[in-house]
Amino acid sequence: MSRKLFLLAMVVSSCLILLPALLVRGCDWGLTPSLPNASELVPAIPIVVYIEEELVTMDLEDYVKGVVKAEMPVSFHLEALKAQAVAARTYAVLRMRAFGGSGCEHHPGADITADAQRAQAFASGAPADWGRQTYHYSALVEQAVRETDGLIVTYDDYPIDAVYHSTCGGHTEAAGDVWQQAVPYLLSVECGHCSHSRYYRTNYTLTWEEAARLLQVAGASPGSEIFRIDKTSASGRAHTISTERETWRGLDFRTRLGLPSTHFNHEVCPDVILFQCQGWGHGVGMCQYGADGLARSGRSFLDILSHYYPGTRVRPIFHE
Numbered sequence: 001m002s003r004k005l006f007l008l009a010m011v012v013s014s015c016l017i018l019l020p021a022l023l024v025r026g027c028d029w030g031l032t033p034s035l036p037n038a039s040e041l042v043p044a045i046p047i048v049v050y051i052e053e054e055l056v057t058m059d060l061e062d063y064v065k066g067v068v069k070a071e072m073p074v075s076f077h078l079e080a081l082k083a084q085a086v087a088a089r090t091y092a093v094l095r096m097r098a099f100g101g102s103g104c105e106h107h108p109g110a111d112i113t114a115d116a117q118r119a120q121a122f123a124s125g126a127p128a129d130w131g132r133q134t135y136h137y138s139a140l141v142e143q144a145v146r147e148t149d150g151l152i153v154t155y156d157d158y159p160i161d162a163v164y165h166s167t168c169g170g171h172t173e174a175a176g177d178v179w180q181q182a183v184p185y186l187l188s189v190e191c192g193h194c195s196h197s198r199y200y201r202t203n204y205t206l207t208w209e210e211a212a213r214l215l216q217v218a219g220a221s222p223g224s225e226i227f228r229i230d231k232t233s234a235s236g237r238a239h240t241i242s243t244e245r246e247t248w249r250g251l252d253f254r255t256r257l258g259l260p261s262t263h264f265n266h267e268v269c270p271d272v273i274l275f276q277c278q279g280w281g282h283g284v285g286m287c288q289y290g291a292d293g294l295a296r297s298g299r300s301f302l303d304i305l306s307h308y309y310p311g312t313r314v315r316p317i318f319h320e
């Protein structure tokens with residue numbers, strides 16, 4: 001859908017769903033980082049979420065709270081939690097049918113699924129490991145969502161595909177080097193703020209036989225090099241990898257071997273293959289640990305979002 005059509009759909013949907021109280025907050029959050037008490041101005045926006053084989057309708061802001069709880073450690077800095085809330089809301093709005101999105105491709109009638117493998121993770125209640133901190137942590141999530149109420153990340157006035165990942169390991173990855181299509185705001189950017197992640201540098205070991213079985217080159221000589229990296233991306237990740245049988249995309253190779261990321265060095269020993277990996281996840285968009293690192297260095301959620309989604313603006317869902 002074109003941008004104009006999307007905006008038209010937004011207006012029509014909002015009129016149908018929200019009736020007259022519709023807000024027109026004409027401010028531009030990219031230029032005006034002060035925060036009014038917006039919660040009283042934003043009416044409930046229903047979203048249909050597929051959760052454990054049921055279609056559940058809830059307020060978008062409640063959905064965002066559940067995503068923040070599930071997707072980011074609540075011990076992260078408040079500004080990082082706020083950046084996560086805006087990213088989660090944006091990710092949902094892009095897909096919501098009320099805003100012209102296509103809804104969940106796997107479950108008719110749903111806007112989005114709570115399946116973390118296909119969309120964003122979602123926690124209905126408090127995570128079990130919160131324990132006696134549940135009240136305190138819930139208040140933090142509430143605050144992060146309330147203080148970003150109704151805000152989304154836009155590019156050219158259109159909500160972005162606000163993908164994110166745990167730990168980039170130093171540089172994020174351009175979407176065009178991971179998926180099929182380049183995206184102007186999903187570029188490789190320097191991070192340098194996620195070194196406190198346990199996934200920043202990790203070692204991973206596979207037996208040679210297991211790697212050969214997974215890559216379907218069992219006929220190769222034990223202890224030999226069974227793959228080679230043909231091409232690396234600008235951020236240093238494996239883009240294309242070949243075996244004697246076939247060529248793998250980096251993402252598929254990582255999935256097949258169960259590696260934390262496609263950013264690795266490796267060493268073939270007689271019995272095992274050693275991988276030294278950087279980061280965790282696909283590496284595209286916001287680095288969550290990097291968001292926390294930036295927040296702890298004094299940066300706001302607006303700074304964080306503009307860093308990981310270059311060229312974008314944070315704006316209210318409804319604006320002039």
Ligand SMILES: [Zn+2]
Pocket residue numbers: 167168169170171191192193194287289290
């Ligand atoms: Zn990072």
